[in-house]
Amino acid sequence: MRILMVEDAVDLAEGVVAHLGRAGLTCDLAETLEAARDCRAVQRYDAIILDINLPDGSGLDLLREMRASADRTPVLMLTALAEVDDRVEALDQGADDYLGKPFDQRELEARLRALVRRDAARKEEVITLGSLTYVLKDRSAQLGGRQLDLTRREAAMLDVLIRHRGQYISKARLYDSLYGFDDADVGVNAIELYIARLRKRFAGSDVAIATQRGVGYRIGPADG
Amino acid sequence: MARPRALATRVLWAVLTILVLGGVLVAASTWWNGRQAARQSYDRILLGAANDIAESIRIQNGAPLVVLPVSAFELLAQAPEDRIHYEVRGPGGTRITGIDTDTLIAAQPGFFDATLNGEPARFVQVTRRFVERDFSGPVDVIVGQTLRARQAMALTLSRDALWPMALAGLALVLIAWAVVRRALAPLDAITADLAARDPYDLTAIPTDDLPHELQVPLTALNRFMARLEGQLDAMRNLISDTAHQLRTPVAAIRVQAEAAQAESDRPSRALDRLLGRTRSLGTLLDQLLSRALVVHRTDSAPRRVVDLREIALEMIERDDHPGLSIRLEIGEDPVTVRADAFSLGEAGRNLLGNAVRHGQSPITIGADRIGPEARLWVRDSGPGPAPAVRDRLGTRFNRSAGSGETSAGIGLSIVHAVAAAFGGRLDMTADETGFTIALVLPGEEDRTC
Known part of the structure; x- marks a missing residue:
């Protein structure tokens, strides 16, 4: 399973990448929207972890782009705001799940696996x-x-x-x-x-x- | 204390007072003028009658002889209601002829006032001097008349003058009323606008087309509301900025600590503590932001009708509590209050959080209505905090020995803030079956079907 993590806090991202790696999930890291677009151009991902606030724009923009081009890759939004409006907006833009910072890494892993499973199940029953x-x-x-x-x-x-x-x-x-x-x-x-x-x-x-x-x-x- | 009178009433009272004062002055002056006019005309009649009588005196056989002329009495008959008096006195005041009176009239030359048989009357004395061979000396003719006709005339004159004045006064009052109403119309419009305004609406009141006097306070009010809104905005931004700027580093610290723990081969106490602290830092951050948000929202978010049963349900739905037994106890009817659902949710979440942390399972969450009050409560099976601790509960950062590292004592202060904001209170009761803490709010009349 290959995951793309788009997050500009490098220490946080590297920790998560390392954890997911230990759990058997290959995870690429993109620090900007630009880097994320490059990664997606050359690699197909099973799921994307997307931060909202990024140095060169909002993660929601990338999400909109993906959904506009009919890309159904599951997306888990990371949000620093726990307010309801924020989550609703993320889901409205086509995110599949969200997690507020700070989060438990085991939960992140579990949710990612659930997203990927759901994506597979969607083709079934x-x-x-x-x-x-x-x-x-x-x-x-x-x-x-x-x-x-x-x-x-x-x-x-x-x-x-x-x-x-x-x-x-x-x-x-x-x-x-x-x-x-x-x-x-x-x-x-x-x-x-x-x-x-x-x-x-x-x-x-x-x-x-x-x-x-x-x-x-x-x-x-x-x-x- | 009496309610201050309305502006329109004040102005009208002032106008009315001025009109009444003016009316009294005008009435007095009219009455005086009427009396003068009546006196002058009746004095002429008196004088005419006296002159007629004086003209008719002849000297016969060395003594004055009075043949009373009819014309004199015709003149006096113009006041038919009045009693008259006449008298002709020879030199030395000897009476020649006349009507008898009760008292002697003390005559003076010209016009004078005296009483005629106990009634006030007006007299005139005309003196005719005879220089004849057989009689010389003055002969005084005194003619008097009571005052009824004069008074009647004065009254008629004043009344005729006063009628139109009174009508004019009434017209003035009506005009004044209309003018005052018209002048105060913009004020009424603003009052109505303010009364109909949502208390959380901070948009400026339009001041165009308003009189200058009203523009000044309204501009001040608008400036104040703009400043308040600015403050609220700043608060909102501060909360979201803080949340964003702090959550990411806390998340990073936590991930790093977890990574360090995963990579080290032997268990490390320091690392465990670091991890524990980082986790509670996350919780603390949540609570601080939640408190700030609740305080902010109670100032700025409009109040809506909320069913406390839904809040209780959301408390169960929002967080998972593995290993605990939680029951929901709600009735069939809505338990409505007027408040902000988000703030109530945060308060409920903290009540439940406290019960989970400090209480004993099973825990029951409920919403019910007791008389006029609506309650959102959480009961656990533990004994509850000691009375001494209970009294201090809810003050910010109050931490008891049992609070432990994971609590900063903010939870209950959130509940207190919410209770205060919506006119409610916090109730704590402990008995053999457990400890119940309830957020009690004034109930709203049920308006849903």
Whole structure:
């Protein structure tokens, strides 16, 4: 697996490159956008780690360029800002994941592997509903080509809903889908709130979750 | 304390006072003029009657003889309501003829005032001197009349003059009202604009087309708002700059320490500590920025209706807590407050963080409503901090012996700041089952379906 890391803090980058190297991931380092473009011209990468603030521009520019040229290489953004707006923007520009600085290197490694796996899985089992693409294997979803930043429980509920798309799923059934998250019990009243969170993510798209009072919830194409 | 009167009311009161004062003066002067006019005209009648009588006196047999002329009484009859008096006195004040009165009238030459049978009256004395062979000396004719007709005339004259004045006064009041309203219209418009303004809206108020007097305070206000916005911007930039400038080096230190640890063959205590400190530095940085951001947002972010149940859910969703048992306890109905969701989220995150660090599993997160108050609470199964520690909790950088290296005591101060910003408080209760810490905020009337 070959990774490109675009990061101008050399000591940080070299440390990460060394760590990933020990973990068996070959990692090239580019300190500027210019160098990153050169690297990509001569080498195909399985994933890219991209810092936002770079000496010759924003990492988001490179991301936009890539996506504009239909390059679907998974990108993990590194951001120094932990603010929500920043993450949302990164994901909106087509990033697949993000990590705030400072980060745990094991987590970085795990996320990279997940990205690459997801990229491979995308060619396999996928459920498509309007502009929503759901990858069964790792429970990740894309809406209109943009990665949805689902939490684990949101993903679990979407999984149940989308596997039974077109049918009404009861609250209790959805609650059962959360079984197995042994670290926290959220209670059945939280289901409504999770549905609201999912709806917020689908807002403005052609996918909608309908409610039938006393019966349950159903995912399907938005009406009109 | 009484509410200060409105500007329009003040001006109107002043105008009204001026008008009333002027009205009183004008009324007094009109009354005086009317009286003068009435006195002059009735004095002429009196004088005419007295002269008529005086003309009619003849000397007969060495004594004055008075034949009262009808014309004199016709003159006096112009005041039909009034009682009259006449008297003709010979030399030495001897009475020749006349109407009897209760009291003797002390006559003076010319016009004079006296009472006629207890009623105020006006008199005139005309003297005719006879130099005849058989009579010589003055004969005084005294004619008097009570004042009713004069008063009636004075009253009519003043009233006729005052009516139009009163109408003019009323018209002036109405005009003054209209003028004041018109003059104060821009002020009313600004007041309405300010009242309807979002408290977090710092855009300048337009000052074009406004009177000079209003432009001065408004320009000052606009300058002040611009300065405040500048400060808020600077704060926002400082937070994001600090975040960016500090996070990258901290990340680098951490990576280097991890690299050093991975490369060394034998365990090193110093390296472990370095790594531990670097990790807590990251946490500290997060908390400091979070606190700065919360303080900044409570000043600048508009308040919205937020469901505390969603905040509680987000607390569970946001961070993973492997190896812990966490329960969410929420009801079916929304628990709404008016606040900033981001700040509430940070507060909740710190409450949970404290419970995870210092408390005992299982931990319960909940949101509920008790009467008018909405609560976001975290309960752990531990005994909670000692009462002495509890009192000092929440002051910035307060660290107890148990805080350890990973805490800087900022967490609770964030919660305190959030509580204060949204008019709430922090409640701590400990019982046999555990320790509960709750962020209590004034509840918002539920307006969602």
